[in-house]
Amino acid sequence: MRPPTDAATVVLTCGEVRTGLLPSFQPLDSRAAAHFLQLRADERVRVSERPQLYALSPDTLTGVDCRLPAVDGAKVRVVGTVAARAVLTEGRVLQATAYFGAPAAGPDRRQPWGHYLVRPGLLEPFGRLPEQAVAKGVLRGPQKGELDLGLIAEGLLGQLRRHPLLDQNAPFKSAGTRFRWVARRAPDGEGPSITRFTLAEDQLRTVELRVPAAQEASAVAGLCEDLALHDWLLTTVVRMLDTSRLGAAGGAAAVLALRPAVDHLLHLWMPTARVDRTLSPLWEVLEREPGFSRQWQTSVQRIRDQLALQAIPLLREALASR
Structure with missing residues (x-):
């Protein structure tokens, strides 16, 4: 043998x-x-x-x-x-x-x-x-x-x-x-x-x-798990934005639709946190095209803007009641 x-x-x-x-x-x-x-x-x-x-x-x-x-x-x-x-x-x-x-x-x-x-x-x-x-x-x-x-x-x-x-x-x-x-x-x-x-x-x-x-194959698998994780995060948040009907639905409904992203997903975005250092430069390729982090940051900002817009009426009501 x-x-x-x-x-x-x-x-x-x-x-x-x-x-x-x-x-x-x-x-x-x-x-x-x-x-x-x-x-x-x-x-x-x-x-x-x-x-x-x-x-x-x-x-x-x-x-x-x-x-x-x-x-x-x-x-x-x-x-x-x-x-x-x-x-x-x-x-x-x-x-x-x-x-x-x-x-x-x-x-x-x-x-x-x-x-x-x-x-x-x-x-x-x-x-x-x-x-x-x-x-x-x-x-x-x-x-x-x-x-x-x-x-x-x-x-x-x-x-x-x-x-x-x-x-x-x-x-x-x-x-x-x-x-x-x-x-x-x-x-x-x-x-x-x-x-x-x-x-x-x-x-x-x-x-x-x-x-x-x-x-090592296990290191390549680790890289691909990291890519798959962040692709899933991005896909899921983008779908939440699409189904929240921003600008069409009532403000409270949009906030409720987006709340799971804030509670469970936004803090998970950490590319290459556990990728073998010899393979981590490959993330730079995906940052140029299709631009994972750019799309993520844009989506996160849309969510934060929506939450800020919904907070304005609440602040006005609080000030008026004083």
């Missing part, structure tokens, strides 16, 4: 993040978050309270023997394990991620399961891996009989949403998002880069990255 494959042999890393509101009226504190995300008894949940409450579960593994998505129709059979984990931010936003890495080539024969279990989160192809075709196939989405990372992530999300700690009474209605990503090896001597970022229909986002050869 050959030794476990190291990170330098991985040429393609792929994953999908599902993001949504925790179905609980009250956010979970650090102790409850640690209990909530204890997916394995042999490994602790990582909890941090600065600069915001953040809890990361240990990885769980799903064994697979199936085909990978490939746009050219190639039948790329892989065997190994897909890693999945969950993240809870400020006890309020829940994410589940499923991801794997793949080397440029694998054995021609199927190996015993012990061979794959000592390589967690690695899928080995039979023969050579058509890297570009698989990367495009993953971003397009699986076809019948192909590996579905979103299904694994959604399964973990569903499992956690049924946890007895949750009262199933979310403070407001919101839709979840899907964030699909692939990361290919950058040319020698080059740093990380974003090749393409798209906002598709049906709450789907896709991103194609280039990362240095030695970059």
Whole structure:
């Protein structure tokens, strides 16, 4: 048996993040978050309270023997394990991620399961891996009989949403998002880069990255979780603004529609707070186009302006009653 494959042999890393509101009226504190995300008894949940409450579960593994998505129709059979984990931010936003890495080539024969279990989160192809075709196939989405990372992530999300700690009474209605990503090896001597970022229909986002050869898959997954979190925050707040009917509805109705954003979301905006420092410059690309923070600040200012406008009549009434 050959030794476990190291990170330098991985040429393609792929994953999908599902993001949504925790179905609980009250956010979970650090102790409850640690209990909530204890997916394995042999490994602790990582909890941090600065600069915001953040809890990361240990990885769980799903064994697979199936085909990978490939746009050219190639039948790329892989065997190994897909890693999945969950993240809870400020006890309020829940994410589940499923991801794997793949080397440029694998054995021609199927190996015993012990061979794959000592390589967690690695899928080995039979023969050579058509890297570009698989990367495009993953971003397009699986076809019948192909590996579905979103299904694994959604399964973990569903499992956690049924946890007895949750009262199933979310403070407001919101839709979840899907964030699909692939990361290919950058040319020698080059740093990380974003090749393409798209906002598709049906709450789907896709991103194609280039990362240095030695970059760990878990760090890339962390970057994509951060991107997915802030995309969900922005999407949710923009939808609140759209449905609040500013300027058309009565002032009190608009304030009630926007209050959940103030109570639960506005303080969560902290890009790259926990992104690997070698990958954090990629946020600068999204700040230029599509301009995440510019749109966020504009939306936040609209909310604050609306609240200020509604406060003026109340102040007048208070002064008149003196």
